[in-house]
Amino acid sequence: MATPRLRKLTTAAVAGVCALALVAGCGGSDVTDAATGTDGSTVQTEPGAVTDPGTTSTETGAEVPAAVATTGTTGGTAPGTTTTDGAAPAGDTTANQPAGNQGGKKPAGGNAAGAAAASGSPVEKLVASHPMFGGNGPCKPATLSEVPLGNVSTLSGVLGELFSPVVNALNVWVASTNACGGLNGHKIKLYFDDDQGDPSTASTKVQNMISSKKILAFVGNIQVLTVDAVAPIIRRTGIPIIGSDVTNSTWFTNPLMFPQGAPQQSIAYGFLYGATKHYKVKNVGLFYCIEVPRSCSDTARAFNDLAPKMGAVVKVSSQVSLTQPSFVQQCLEMKNAGVEAVGLNMDAASMKRIARSCEQVGFFPKAMGHPLGVGNEKQFLGSKWLGNSYVPLNVFGWMASSTPAEKYYQAQVRKFDPGFDTGGAASLGWTAGALMLAASAGLSPDKPTTQQLLDTLWQFKGQKFTELGGLTGPRIFGKDQNPRVPYCLFAAISSEDGNSWKSVTSKPTCTDIVAPSDPQAKG
Incomplete structure (x- = not known):
């Protein structure tokens, strides 16, 4: 159809x-x-003050230049960004x-x-x-x-x-x-x-x-x-x-x-785009969380529905918990199924645990991360397994x-x-x-x-x-x-x-x- x-x-x-x-x-x-x-x-x-929970800033607003040139990286962006x-x-x-x-x-x-x-x-x-x-x-x-x-x-x-x-x-x-x-x-x-x-x-x-x-x-x-x-x-x-x-x-x-x-369905499309257009592979897998049922299930369904139209074959679609200490079983399943690129629809801490589990069984696919999860850079960055990850973004x-x-x-x-x-x-x-x-x-x-x-x-x-x-x-x-x-x-x-x-x-x-x-x- x-x-x-x-x-x-x-x-x-x-x-x-x-x-x-x-x-x-x-x-709570x-x-x-x-x-x-x-x-x-x-x-x-206050017109120019930023109020974080429990803190107050007294800096007042001033005229902001229309176009501000920037050098390097700011606000937690890792060095080396282009x-x-x-x-x-x-x-x-x-x-x-x-x-x-x-x-x-x-x-x-x-x-x-x-x-x-x-x-x-x-x-x-x-x-x-x-x-x-x-x-x-x-x-x-x-x-x-x-x-x-x-x-x-x-x-x-x-x-x-x-x-x-x-x-x-x-x-x-x-x-x-x-x-x-x-x-x-x-x-x-x-x-x-x-x-x-x-x-x-x-x-x-x-x-x-x-x-x-x-x-x-x-x-x-x-x-x-x-x-x-x-x-x-x-x-x-x-x-x-x-x-x-x-x-x-x-x-x-x-x-x-x-x-x-x-x-959210666009992120599933982005995962498939990353696999077929960026990495140029067709055998794909997906990890998606159980804790956010509507969002994660929407992604999984769209991922499976869109794969044929994107020239991809979904080998494994695995629902997992964000609290799992190990994902070795799921990594082995994907490795044995011939998965070449995997979407990670979850938080960054879980992505890191998946990375460690897959490394243990010698499974090194291309990785594609969800923008909200990847956005926690302190947890996401620093893993070689997650290197060269493709992250689709639905805003800038x-x-x-x-x-x-x-x-x-x-x-x-x-x-x-x-x-x-x-x-x-x-x-x-x-x-x-x-x-x-x-x-x-x-x-x-x-x-x-x-x-x-x-x-x-x-x-x-x-x-x-x-x-x-x-x-x-x-x-x-x-x-x-x-x-x-x-x-x-x-x-x-x-x-x-x-x-x-x-x-x-x-x-x-x-x-x-x-x-x-x-x-x-x-x-």
Whole structure:
């Protein structure tokens, strides 16, 4: 049966997304309230200060240069990183072609109607000029009233270490944005809370933040285990979530959720792309976790469904636990099956244990890592077995500093949170902030509202500005419509010794392929 393609999802508008993308070369314990200490949330209130849980910075915001040159590496990036501006994921000689589209057709035509509708609009002008998107507009501190925003994420427990960098990234975004125009002139007041990975706690925290803090929207929620519990609240209250972990299909089946990156199924596509196009092998395997059932199962299903269309053969698909001390049995199974390249859909600590287990039995396949897991560089880097790993990225690479937008990110991290290790959750958080900034173009000077954010987001019909200055690929949003986001992927390659990054692409490669299990295939 033919693989469903993105051009089948809605109308010609979706074809326009891919066409534009190809032309452009696209893609427990609560946290204490730092301001009041009264309700278990933290708040970033100062225009230029970064507030980590339990710490306060007094550095005030200053004018930020529009384009900041960077040298070397920052924020925890390992030495030796190089970036390739505009290159396709390594091994692809056609950066502007749909990667791995075996016999498929390119989407035809552009989205002229959508582009015309937004031409010269406030959001288009904002994305074209603001330094966050690579523009050269002037930066002045925000002076208008505060806009309350919220973030409820899993910041403790087994996955908390993996996800918590989103707090630092969003705090840097708040500080830098308040120092550079704010949200259409408004200062940002951002509240954080920890759902502890518990669905019941998540629903309570989300409801309380909406009712007590009167937030206009959530931004960058990392709720891999809890999004299904909060989705009904979002629908009932009408308070949107702008940017997320994008690891669960739920993020793509709610008109009030606005993803900043491609869905989890795109990572499965990226694993297969890495195997067949970068490594040029066809016999593949997959390790996927049991602890995050929706996300990991979505990946495994898409991996198996897409493999034939990518010229790959899935030899072994192994569900494992993140708490396993040894993976020797699974490594032997893959070795005996002739697996040449293996996808690792899990956290970095588990990847390291897999590496040690496979080394014990003499199994040395090509490795492909999940961006959120690999993003914990302290745990991921340092393994020869994981050297030359291919990592598909559904938003820009946190280690990249090639494009103006990437340079701006690195400069703001150095300025407002020097020494921060960034990582996959941080890239998602920063890109969520970029999407929120774009959505703020329609906020009024007096009485900014949630509806004004929604009205601006509904203008996103795959135009160039929806790529947010190259931080992500294009997207389609609409009133009462589920989001449509094609598989546009960046990529990073680790060094041969596994101690640093060898290369990272700064322009994503897009495809019109979509996994049959992706909710977008049913639109």
